[in-house]
Amino acid sequence: MxxxxxxxxxxxxxxxxxxxxxxxxxxxxxxxxxxxxxxxxxxxxxxxxxxxxxxxxxxxxxxxxxxxxxxxxxxxxxxKILGASWAIYRAVAEKIGLDVFSPIAAGLELGEIGALARERGVDLRIVTCTEGNWGRAMARMGRYLGVDVTVCVPSHMVEETREKIREEGAEVVVVEGGYDDAALASRRRADGGGALLVMDISWEGYEVVPKWVxxxxxxxxxxxxxxxxxxxxxxxxxxxxxxxxxxxxxxxxxxxxxxxxxxxxxxxxxxxxxxxxxxxxxxxxxxxxxxxxxxxxxxxxxxxxxxxxxxxxxxxxxxxxxxxxxxxxxxxxxxxxxxxxxxxxxxxxxxxxxxxxxxxxxxxxxxxxxxxxxxxxxxxxxxxxxxxxxxx
CATH class of the missing domain: 3.40.50.1100 (Rossmann fold)
Known part of the structure; x- marks a missing residue:
């Protein structure tokens, strides 16, 4: 409580x-x-x-x-994009079995990573939550990598901020309540739909990705x-x-x-x-x-x-x-x-x-x-x- x-x-x-x-x-x-x-x-x-x-x-x-x-x-x-970019890159690479420290990864253009996932039959969708700047950064990286991003936002977020996230190519889902409510909604979406959860906050059982951030x-x-x-x-x-x-x-x-x-x-x-x-x-x-x-x-x-x-x-x-x-x-x-x-x-x-x-x-x-x-x-x-x- x-x-x-x-x-x-x-x-x-x-x-x-x-x-x-x-x-x-x-x-x-x-x-x-x-x-x-x-x-x-x-x-x-x-x-x-x-x-x-x-x-x-x-x-x-x-x-x-x-x-x-x-x-x-x-x-x-x-x-925010410093942490978001590295975390989403590591998370996506791990999902598709790509060693980010390998010469192969170093030689790939960012947009080729999403294409590689599709070639390997991996359904790559990312979900996160934000008060603003984190979601926009995640959306930008999703666009660079060629993967879809869903961003849960608290209901008090102004429409202008929501639109900036949409302009980066992400889906915005408005959640009643504050940041913690949006975070919970993101977790439920990832658990229920198989999406890849990429967050900058950790909890018991979810600590690797936030360390990458x-x-x-x-x-x-x-x-x-x-x-x-x-x-x-x-x-x-x-x-x-x-x-x-x-x-x-x-x-x-x-x-x-x-x-x-x-x-x-x-x-x-x-x-x-x-x-x-x-x-x-x-x-x-x-x-x-x-x-x-x-x-x-x-x-x-x-x-x-x-x-x-x-x-x-x-x-x-x-x-x-x-x-x-x-x-x-x-x-x-x-x-x-x-x-x-x-x-x-x-x-x-x-x-x-x-x-x-x-x-x-x-x-x-x-x-x-x-x-x-x-x-x-x-x-x-x-x-x-x-x-x-x-x-x-």
Whole structure:
């Protein structure tokens, strides 16, 4: 049963996380180059920019504030296609018996994969659910691979967002309720009709595909790690601020910045600050209670973060590795959108949420989080500008 938030505090600190290190098991380890090589095969691949925000750094008393801008990844307005593309490619390949690391796979055009499935008599249909950007990314990849995609969406999703998913070639199914209801509908469709379920949230018995999603996000992190050093003259990030919906991108960021391998290679780890919508703060509640806990969500301008339940694969990493969790309101996010727009950065509410959280952290927990004049803070702006109803 979903719970309500037990604490009015906007910030939850997790001090033990500073000592925790992520050590991937051999089955979890993926050399970044195959993922990056795959992403380079997609149309419009290019590194997304890292913006330096010196005026904000000065206002907050920080060394550097840098923003990784995912507003135009592969021509889509969000980072989601990094995880969606790799996960759907792995899932489809496994379904048709294709080794993605083989020379044969490397030599296939993306559109040939769907054709290969048909040659082998495999009925390939994919089903998923979304608050918006994930579904659009899945639909785009389905079009590239030549496979059909069905996307279940919550009933509060605006028609404009539904139409953008349809324009990518997917079928859209509207489900009464919120994101969790759409997720359940997707699972039922896959179980009942034999479709291939590709989701970025995991639960008991469904964990392999979501791990592939997290692997796909490593391309963004490899880029930003290099870009930070170039901008700062060799200083690595000391803090990473990332949105947390169901937890996949936050998991990827936490694994990256708390990696034991990173430390062995001579790069210090960084503090990770997760950002949540105050009416969907399931990570914050889970950290406070010491166990996975769900919340009842409503409507929000931060659609991509409006998830009431964490991914089961994300929780063990976030529980141990996130240094702080900050819940922000729609109004705080909107104000951050406006502030970034004044700097000519076109962020959506989820993307700007990281700036809002950083400002809140500097007001309430600046000293305890080590946010001082030596800090190199990376904000992961996961979403580009879009229309929404201005909160009051």
């Amino acid at each position: 979903a719970s309500q938030l037990p604490s009015p505090s906007e910030v939850h600190l997790n001090p033990p996380a500073s000592q925790w290190r992520y050590h991937a098991s051999p089955s979890q380890t993926v050399v970044p180059s195959p993922v990056l090589a795959f992403h380079r095969r997609l149309p419009h691949y290019a590194q997304t920019p890292l913006h330096s925000l010196p005026s904000i750094a000065a206002d907050l008393g920080l060394g550097h504030v840098l923003l990784k801008d995912e507003s135009a990844r592969f021509g889509l307005p969000a980072f 997290v692997e796909g996000y490593q391309t963004m992190l490899n880029e930003s790690d290099e870009q930070v050093l170039a901008v700062t003259g060799g200083k690595p990030a000391t803090h990473a601020v990332v949105p947390c919906g169901c937890g996949s991108i936050a998991q990827a960021v936490t694994q990256n910045f708390k990696s034991g391998l990173r430390e062995q290679n001579g790069t210090p780890t960084a503090a990770v600050i997760a950002v949540e919508l105050d009416t969907a703060a399931c990570l914050k509640l889970s950290l406070e209670k010491g166990e996975v806990s769900s919340v009842t969500t409503g409507d929000s301008i931060m659609c991509g973060m409006n998830c009431g339940t964490l991914s089961t694969t994300a929780w063990p990493v976030l529980e141990l590795g996130v240094d702080a969790c900050i819940a922000i309101s729609d109004l705080q996010s909107h104000q951050a959108v406006q502030e970034l727009e004044e700097l000519n950065i076109k962020a959506g509410p989820c993307g700007a949420a990281t700036l809002a959280a950083l400002k809140r952290a500097c007001v309430t927990e600046k000293t305890r989080l080590g946010l001082d004049e030596k800090a190199v803070v990376v904000l992961y702006c996961t979403e580009g500008q879009r229309e929404y109803i201005t909160p009051s």
